[in-house]
Amino acid sequence: xxxxxxxxxxxxxxxxxxxxxxxxxxxxxxxxxxxxxxxxxxxxxxxxxxxxxxxxxxxxxxxxxxxxxxxxxxx
Numbered sequence: 001x002x003x004x005x006x007x008x009x010x011x012x013x014x015x016x017x018x019x020x021x022x023x024x025x026x027x028x029x030x031x032x033x034x035x036x037x038x039x040x041x042x043x044x045x046x047x048x049x050x051x052x053x054x055x056x057x058x059x060x061x062x063x064x065x066x067x068x069x070x071x072x073x074x075x
Contacts, residue, residue: 005046007066010059013043017056 020028020036028036040052047058 004062007063009046010063013039013046014056014059014063017043017052021052 016039017036020032020039023032024036040055043052043055043059044050047055047062049055049058
């Protein structure tokens with residue numbers, strides 16, 4: 001049995017990683033680098049991966065899969 005993290009957690013981690021990556025690429029501070037490393041570690045743990053790009057790919061796929069499994073709203 002595979003444990004899939006809650007979509008809101010995945011979404012938050014993906015957004016945080018992307019934001020911190022942009023800040024780090026534009027000459028971010030050591031604090032930004034540390035926060036990116038921490039967030040990367042957490043995302044890798046919850047997705048069962050070891051690299052940020054793989055973790056982002058898995059997280060995005062899980063989020064997309066979650067959207068396709070949801071039932072449409074009916075009145």
